[in-house]
Amino acid sequence: MFLKRFKKIENPKKSFVIIHGLGEHSGRYKFLIDKLLDIDYQVITFDLPGHGLGEGKRGYIKDFYKIYEYIKEITPEKFILFGHSMGGLIALRYTEYSDKKPEKLILSSPAVGKLYAPAQKLLLNTIGIFGKLTINNGIDPKDLCHDDKAIKEYLEDPLVHNKIAFKTAKQLFSEAELALLEAENIDLPVLLQYGEIDKVISVENCNELAEKVRTVVLQKHKYAKHEIFNEPKYKNKYVSNILEFIEN
Template sequence: MNALFKKLLPKIYGAFLNIYVYLSPVKAAEKAFTIFTKVRKGRVSPHQKEYLDPVKHERIDVSGHSIQTYNWPGKKETVLLIHGWESNTWRWHKLLEKLTKADYNVIAFDAPGHGYSSGEYLYVPLYAEVLEHMIQTYKPVHLIGHSVGGMTILFNEYENPNDIIEKIVTIASPSEFHEIIGHFKELLGLSDRMLKALEEYVKNRFGFTIREFSSSKFVLTNTKKGLLFHDRWDKITPYHASEKVHAVWKESTFISTEGLGHSMHQEEVNKKIIAFLQG
């Protein structure tokens, strides 16, 4: 019964919102946005705790959140790691083996609502505020982001170009916000009226439309060197997302894979990341 209820819950939310939007479009849209941005997984599990606790660095207050940072000291340039949705810093443990062996100084942090950081919600503009604070604090030369972490890097670089950044790596990252919202609409069964209210809410709150929020637009002015990974059979973010970004990012290289999935923890991926940073 619980499994059936969980399966039906998104449609129940959607049915409620489709009625609520007639009574109060703004409040219905605000409720939809909180559902969309609610973090439901990604806290530190017991086996992750053993790995993360010894490398905890400082906690930093950013945008109303207490953010947990981590540090693996090294003598080379600083690399900043930005994880994806419903994940945490532990997701980098395999790449960290190679980064530390290569003697990079590595900084990572848990996003709001993830890992050891405070909060319940996450969306790219908030994530970018935290990222920018980390960039100004730790002065990384290289940025590596997985999934929405990669999208956040490209958005922040568009909003706040940082001269200190030399290279950017994105792994299985989405590009078009309207596609993400489209999936949300389908998942909940939202009406066109409800979707329009949500679009208006986003525009009024953040100053851009859902179609304007696009990594393939953000990189048009990006002069940094980029390395993009995406698996052709990724079931979470569409392969064409990285194709679109690469097509307009002049200084980027695109590595296409087959059968590596969305997480892309594999040895071949991590080796190519190190080679790119050292190149």
């Protein structure tokens, strides 16, 4: 994984860890990194295996549990954890699985719960032996947001791809179900933000997640798609919700 650390001052106020989503990379979160540096936070982020500047075949993550162990390894004793989409799933599952918990958890349009039809699961179980074989990840750029400029930048970004390996998809689906199942055990402050017309993840599953987590602060954005931070109508509110949550 390709690790990056940012700080403006020698002794930052707090540490904030960012986990990006499927097919993208950590560099797409500069808008948030800059805001956090302005309030004297340290930001730690990395590109997942098979993503961005991370090593490996595009779209292939061999073992999600190695990522959880990696997060534990690179984080200080106290930190805030943020994840978007698949990164939100990883952040949630890390928090459920690891004995080194974040102080606060921020989930942005997380991919949780059942994300497939029964026929898709049967197909994955049947062809999972092909492991690294990749297919299109199914994300339609038009479903990301209402901003044509942001979509164009996404499509032209050389570090963005549309691949996912069969083994990775199988793990992602399994972890997503487990994340929702164990969410009721979360006992720390959680900010959950998602758009109500998101077609990339399951809004219904996010609603269920909000009901399961007792300590949740819920922000639903009525006309937002998957990337609320790129929605002209909501992006400022999205960031201000995060800053308010971590500072209080």
